[in-house]
Amino acid sequence: MSKLLLVDGSALLHRAYHAYPPLKTKSGVVVGAVYGVTSILIAALEEVKPTHVMVAWDLPKPTFRHIKYVGYKAQRPKADSEMVEQIPLVKEVIGCMGVVQVEQEGFEADDIIGTLATTQPREHADTQVIILTGDQDTMQLANEHVRILTPAKGQNPPVLYGPDEVFNKYGVHPEQIVDYKALIGDPSDNIPGVAGVGPTTASKLLREYGNLQEIYAQMHKLTNVKVREKLEMGRESAFLSQDLSRIVCDMPLNVSIEEMEYRGLQGVSLKVKLEELGFKSLVRRIFPEKPSNQIGLF
Numbered sequence: 001m002s003k004l005l006l007v008d009g010s011a012l013l014h015r016a017y018h019a020y021p022p023l024k025t026k027s028g029v030v031v032g033a034v035y036g037v038t039s040i041l042i043a044a045l046e047e048v049k050p051t052h053v054m055v056a057w058d059l060p061k062p063t064f065r066h067i068k069y070v071g072y073k074a075q076r077p078k079a080d081s082e083m084v085e086q087i088p089l090v091k092e093v094i095g096c097m098g099v100v101q102v103e104q105e106g107f108e109a110d111d112i113i114g115t116l117a118t119t120q121p122r123e124h125a126d127t128q129v130i131i132l133t134g135d136q137d138t139m140q141l142a143n144e145h146v147r148i149l150t151p152a153k154g155q156n157p158p159v160l161y162g163p164d165e166v167f168n169k170y171g172v173h174p175e176q177i178v179d180y181k182a183l184i185g186d187p188s189d190n191i192p193g194v195a196g197v198g199p200t201t202a203s204k205l206l207r208e209y210g211n212l213q214e215i216y217a218q219m220h221k222l223t224n225v226k227v228r229e230k231l232e233m234g235r236e237s238a239f240l241s242q243d244l245s246r247i248v249c250d251m252p253l254n255v256s257i258e259e260m261e262y263r264g265l266q267g268v269s270l271k272v273k274l275e276e277l278g279f280k281s282l283v284r285r286i287f288p289e290k291p292s293n294q295i296g297l298f
Contacts, residue, residue, distance in 0.1 A: 194234030
């Protein structure tokens with residue numbers, strides 16, 4: 001069985017930047033996020049033991065979502081320069097790991113991941129996909145072949161989400177997550193949703209009607225007048241939010257499963273780079289010293 005680990009590099013970078021202290025090399029270069037991403041990725045490789053790996057990245061340029069809705073992610077402050085400056089080093093370390101990295105103008109890392117998570121199990125029935133991300137958007141991709149792995153956060157251990165875990169967390173099935181976000185919105189991406197509709201109401205509506213289209217088709221049956229009025233007022237916003245929330249799963253990609261083959265971390269260039277950055281604990285973790293062949297009495 002093939003096991004494909006798909007990593008949202010941008011989501012990991014943000015998580016690592018805010019979770020790890022601003023470590024510096026001897027020459028004064030800030031590498032806290034570099035250490036954090038590397039540590040999280042190594043832990044995932046050790047846990048998942050994939051046969052294939054790919055790291056996807058967002059690009060700073062606008063995507064089709066920005067074109068569709070000018071307010072998409074508009075509320076986000078400009079990324080800290082200290083984090084942005086670490087991106088080339090993060091990518092360099094991942095390259096030394098022998099891991100393929102993919103980014104594509106007009107799309108987000110989620111779309112790259114969604115396309116591979118959808119096409120690979122379809123083309124290779126024995127493929128199991130694990131998505132490593134701190135972003136909740138990919139919960140919509142969970143199915144019998146695809147699981148979502150969120151890294152440890154503080155005292156909370158990593159969590160692996162399948163369809164049952166998604167339902168237990170959100171009260172809706174993975175295939176309903178897009179419509180769930182269409183109703184409640186997503187402040188982190190500035191997706192508006194329907195004003196006044198929260199998670200409890202959204203999950204209740206989706207359990208009863210199944211999807212957003214059916215909710216609006218059957219809206220006249222709603223006995224709660226206030227909810228009906230909110231839905232009517234927010235109709236256009238709901239369907240816009242649905243479009244913005246849906247991960248693209250059929251974008252064109254110039255990367256093959258063969259290119260993503262994972263051969264392990266025992267590379268000289270990786271050891272040299274980690275030593276150069278002063279990541280001694282990671283060097284010891286990946287490259288433990290071989291025991292001495294010397295024979296003694298004690």
